[in-house]
Amino acid sequence: MDDSASQPRVTLDIDNSHALIRFNRPAERNKLSIATLDELDAILTHCEDRVSLRALIFTGAENVFASGADIAELRSLTSEAARRFAERGQKLFSRIADSPILTIAAINGFCMGGGLDLALACRLRFAAVHATFAHPGATLGIITGWGGTQRLAALTGQTRALEMFFTARRVMSAEALAWGLVHRVCDSPLDDAVGEARRRLLQK
Numbered sequence: 001m002d003d004s005a006s007q008p009r010v011t012l013d014i015d016n017s018h019a020l021i022r023f024n025r026p027a028e029r030n031k032l033s034i035a036t037l038d039e040l041d042a043i044l045t046h047c048e049d050r051v052s053l054r055a056l057i058f059t060g061a062e063n064v065f066a067s068g069a070d071i072a073e074l075r076s077l078t079s080e081a082a083r084r085f086a087e088r089g090q091k092l093f094s095r096i097a098d099s100p101i102l103t104i105a106a107i108n109g110f111c112m113g114g115g116l117d118l119a120l121a122c123r124l125r126f127a128a129v130h131a132t133f134a135h136p137g138a139t140l141g142i143i144t145g146w147g148g149t150q151r152l153a154a155l156t157g158q159t160r161a162l163e164m165f166f167t168a169r170r171v172m173s174a175e176a177l178a179w180g181l182v183h184r185v186c187d188s189p190l191d192d193a194v195g196e197a198r199r200r201l202l203q204k
Contacts, residue, residue, distance in 0.1 A: 001085055003164065004145060005065065005175075007024060007025075008024060008039060009023070009024060009025050009033070009035060009036045009039050009115050010022065010023055010024060010036060010038060010039040010043055011074055012043050012046070014053070015197075016045075016052065016098075016179050016201065017053070017194075017197040017198045017200070017201035018046045018053060018054060018055040018056070018057050018193075018194060018197035018198075019044050019050070019053055019056050019057065020038070020042075020053070020059065020190075020194075021043055021047075021057065022058075022059050022060065022061060023036070023057060023058075023059075023060045023061065023064075023065070023066045023115075025061070025063050026061040026062035026063070028070075029064050029066075029067040029110070029112075030061065030064045030065065030066040030067055030115065030116070031066075031067050031068070031069065031070040032066060032068060032069055032070075032089070032114045032115065032143050032190075033066070033070040033073055035087065037088060037089065037092060038173070039145065040088055040092065041092060041135050042152050043155040044056075044092075044095060044096070044099075047100070047101070048101070052104060052126055053101055053132075054101070054102070054201045055101060055102040055104055055193070055196065055197035056099065056101050056102070056103045056104070057104045057106055057190070057193045057194065058104070058105050058106065058118065058119070059105075059106040059107075059108055059139070059189070059190050059193075060107075060108050060109060060115075061108075061202075062108075062109070063104070063108065063109035063110065063130075064108075064109045064110045064170050065107045065108055065111040065131070066112075066114070066115025066118060066119075067108060067110065067113055067115050068112055068113025068114035068115060068116075068117075068136075068137075068144070069089075069113070069114050070142055071140065075137065076114060078154050080084050081198070082155065087144070088147035089117075089146035089147075090143065090145065090146055090147055092146075093117055093118060093121040093146050094121070094147065096118070096121040096122060097121040097122075097123075097147070097151075098115070100197075102123055102124070102197070103118035103121070103122040103123050103124070103202060104122055104123070104124045104125070104126065104136075104193040104197070105118070105124070105125045105156075106125070106126050106170075106189040106190040106192070106193040107119055107126065107128060107131045107133075107134070107182070108128050108189060108190065109129040109130065109131060109133070110129065110130045110131075110132050111127075111132065111133050111134075111166060112132075112133070112134050112135070112136060113130060113134075113135060113136055113137060113144060113148045114144060114145070114146055114148075116133055116134070116135060116144075116146055116148060116152075117144075117146040117147055117148035117151070117201060118197070120147070120148055120151035120152055120155065121151065124183050124184075124193075124196070125181070125182040125183055125184075126182065126183060126184045126185075126186055126189035126192045126193050126196075127173040127176060127177070127182040127184070127185050127189055128173065128185075128186070128187070128189050129173055129174075129184075129185055129186075129187065130172075130173070130187070131172070131173040131176070131185075131189075132170050132171070132172055132173075133170065133171045133173075133176050133181060134164065134168055134169065134170040134171065135148065135152075135164050135165050135171075136168045137165070137168070138165065138167065138168045139168045144165075147148065149161070149165070152164065152181075155179075155180050155181055156179045156181055157179075164176065166175065173185045185191045190201065
């Protein structure tokens, strides 16, 4: 029997130098559901209390970093509940962006919608060669509400950001690097992120 539903949506592994935060529902495209945000919020609180950490590394499972909100879940929300959900995501991602601990997105595959917003909130973004980026909201008649509209334009420029938002076009890692969307394209973004965290620990 498949027991994936009983597993945490977000896992945490702590090393001396870093905390590895992994979105762990690849069969569901690592959707950032209400329950996922709950788990992520609790993990961030736990990590912020550990003064020894030099980095928070976010990654996904299998070939997915993270996708956006659970669309079926969004459709079930009242307008007031949807507003609260958007505000919660904004606050959570601002917390990542403003963290005194270095934040690194180790982007192992598809990075879509709210998942891209989360990556944009990190200070560094390391992407796998096959990583793919998109804001697909235009195909659904929605737009991200978690800070991505501001952060994407600040990195890539308004013209490229608008192209991604209005066309939902997918951008591969090489183009993302050329646009300034990611800092590095590598065979193993997680290994590079861990190496960066350990290097910073030695500089302590």
